[in-house]
Structure formats: structure tokens, C-alpha cells
Amino acid sequence: MKNIILYVGIAVLFFWYLSFSASRLDRLHHRVETSWATLDSLLQRRAAIALEIARSTITDPATSLLLTASAYQARSADMEDRSSSESVLSGALGMMIAERESIVAKSDQALLYELEQLTDKIRVAISIHVESVTRTQLIRHKLVFRLFRLAGTAPLPVTFEFEADAI
């Protein structure tokens, strides 16, 4: 009799642990989705600003062309190419910012200022996103999670390789 109580106790504890782990993982997946949504919206906004800059008087025609092309590419890229196409856009924006001293018009300065603010935010958003992704990957590689398939059918999140220094 005592043994039975013990076994039942262990089983209950184990199932509690499984349910706890599952909800823990669920929360992590949720966090990844949220941090990605944030990052994604910030990147979209950056692409929009890049297009606006390309159309403004700030840039010469060649830079305009480059900016427009890379902004469109970043916007239409799918998940896998996103990272690299965003890096290309970063590079293009970086080149333009390097010459910002020669820009005088007030309205153009405002645009550049907005871009700068956005860049700071993107940097923080990337680090938040990368952290939540690595955390999730780490947890999903643990034995209990793999053995009992606690992740269900959720795809393994991928990190965003972003050249944060390029901007």
C-alpha cells in the first residue's frame, strides 16, 4: 500500500513537472514571436525611411538607386534571406551616414535623426530577440523536452545574423 502511494506520488510529481516544462517552453516560444514581431516592425520602418531618403534630396542618384534596391529587397525577402538582405541595407545606409556632414537641409536632418533613433532601437531589439531565440534553442535541446516532444510541432526558431556594426 505504501509503495503504491509513493509511486502515485512520483507519477503526479512527474506529470506536474512535464506540464510545468511545457508551459515554460510555450512561454519562450511566445517570447520569440513577440521579439520577432518587434524587430520585424522596426526593420519595416527602417526600410520605409530608407526609401524616403532615397527619394529626398539627400542622396546622389547612385546612392538613391542602391538604397531603393536594397530597401525593396529587404522588404520582400523571405525569412531565410531576411538577415542577409537587411545587412545589405545596413551597409547602404552606413555609407550614406558616413557622408552626413555634407547634408545641410533641415528637413533632411530630421530624416537622418529619425533613422539614427531607429537604429538604436533596432540594436536593442536584435539583442532581445537573439537572447530569446538562443534561450529557446537551449531549452529545446534538453533531454526531457526532446523525449516527450514538449515543443509539439512548433518550428525551432532561428537567430537573426545581423551586422549590427554596419550601421
Added chain:
Amino acid sequence: MIDRKLRIGIVCPYSWDFPGGVQNHIRDLAEFLINNGHYVEVLAPATESDELPDYVISAGRAVSIPYNGAVARILFGVVANSRVRSWINDGNFDLLHLHEPAIPSLSLLACWAGDGAMVGTFHAAAKYQRAIVAIGPILEPVIEKLSARIAVSESARLTLTAHLETDAIVIPNGIYAENYRDGSAQPKWQGNTIGFLGRFEEDRKGLPVLLDALPIISRFIPDLRVLIAGPGDSDEVLEKVDPQLQDRIEFLGKISEAEKADFLASISLYIAPNTGGESFGIILAEAMAGGATVVASNIPAFADVLGDGQFGALFESENSESLAKIVIDLLRDQEKRKELASAGATHAQRFDWSQVGEEIFEVYELAMVSGQKVSLSSENRSWTRLLGRD
């Protein structure tokens, strides 16, 4: 940019009754947010009294227990836990900001109970400790719930990565730079004076290192004076000093903020010989903002704030000779001193609340994208329902 006004709940793990680095940071942060029009509540261990600021909510009296090599005044237990839970439940917060969620106090309880946008700030910098790694598996599922983590310095970030395998964004502690900018130089504190500020009885503040350097410095700088400001028993310190040098040392006692600004503007050198246990070094930021030339030990937190020597001189920690050499060099070279002081004063703007507060708020914005209010977490709910407590 979020324009609407937020309801922000901040949790302080240490007793509000005893001032300290974390408490000061939370006070300044809360006031910064309130000045920007947000609604802020700070939940902290405190004795109920009229002296508490409006925004501080007491969660009960703290208990003093030795933790991590110092006495920590923290709060936990069943009563505290239910206080935290009802605070979260009633608060209707957009975001919780938990300070030091890895120590057993209110922040950890709040992190456990809460669900939604939560930001954690890690202040402590410690050497690698087995004990913390051992409790890691318990802490991890809790710490994981934070939507974003902030570390106050590079060393705090490294402590976090080493112990809990998680990364953080570095945002330094803030100061109100303008409070120190307008100090006026007092003739009584000028000349070949070196200043020290802080609770000098604590050995880790490093006063002994400075006192050991005195014989060497005074041999080269005969009119040297040492000004020591801060609470403590001066006789005990003087006993250990060579009688011939005792008249070089002046104790100013505890000084007000306004006096502090004058103090920093007057002295030739500000010395911070701390031997460790510092996570940030807010006092260095204040000293730089006050226009003092800073000489500090090269512990990681200080080297960080001083930009590896760009904005103030560094000496080898706990090495009196190294300290003496740098002090003598600088006292003899006014040009160099001025150069460091002005570089420091410019750099100090980086720590001003206008900048730091903005950065923290940016993290808030990124943490609360989903737009839901903070609620009690669901797994806790099912348990309370099971136990019939709902």
C-alpha cells in the same frame, strides 16, 4: 514611439529604509518616469511611515540575513508573496520592472507570479560562485520569463552570463549631472588636496590603500592634504596613521549633495581606491560630472566607467605604490589634470538621466509590444484554483 502614459510597477528587493545603490537608482528612475507623466508604483520592503514617498508601497518589513558576503535586508515568505500577488493583480500595470530578480526577495517573487511585459535589471557584479550556479536550475525558469534584461555594467553582464547563461543589454546607472555641474570651488578645500568620499570604515572602499600611499606622496608633495567625507568613526582610522601625517588628514563627516558638488569642484584629485565588490561606480560618474580629476583603482567596473583611463587615471588595485606614483604625477602636472577633468566632465553626460532614462524607456517599449497588461501567471492560477484559494 508610445505616446500614451503607462502604468509601471517597479519592484525593489532591498529595504527602502536603508539607502543603497539599488534603492537610489530606483528612486531616480521612478522620479524620472513620473516627471515624464507616467504612473509609477514602487513595491519595496519598508517600515510604514510618513516619510515614504507617495509612489513607494510597503510590502512589509525587511529581514536582515547574510547573503553573498554581506548583510542583505530583503523580504520573502508567504505573507510577502501574497502581498506581491495582490499588488500585481490590483495594479493593472502595463509593465513590471524588477530589480535584482536573481536574489531571494520581492523581485523574484514578482517574477514568479507575474505574466506579461517584464523587464529585469541586474546590478550585482560578483566573482564566479558555485552557489549561484547550483541554484541556477531553480532560477532559470523564473528569469526566463523576463521579456528583456538590463545589466548596469559590463561586469554585471558578465556575471549574469557566467552564472545564468543569459545575455543582457548594458545600460549604466544614472546621475543627475546638473546637480554637480554648478559646484563652486571653496578655497578651504583647494590646493594640493585629494578627496575621498564614502563609508570609509568599510575596507572594500579602500581607504587603507590610500593611507598606505600617504608616506610616499607626502615626501614628494609636502603640502598635501587629504579630505575624507562620509559617515564613520574618524579616530579609529587616525590610530593607524603615522602621527606625523595625522594633521594632513581632515574629516568632513557626512556632507550634503550641495556640499558634495562644491567638494568635487574644489579638490585637485578625487581618489576611488575601492578594492572590489563594486558593480558600477556611480560615484565616479558623479565626480566626473562635478569636474573633478578622478584617480581610481583598475577594478573592472571602474575601468569601464573611466573608459580604460580615457576619462580618469587608473592605478593597480590594492597597490599603494602604484596609487602614489599616479597621484604625484598628476599633482605635479596641472595640464594633464585639467585635460582629464574636462574629458571626464563631457563623458559624464552619458550617465545623465536624460540619456539613461530614455534608454531604459526604449527597452520598456520593446518589451511590451503585445500590449497586454501584466497579470498573474496562468500556472499559478491553476494551482490556486486547485487549492481552492481563488
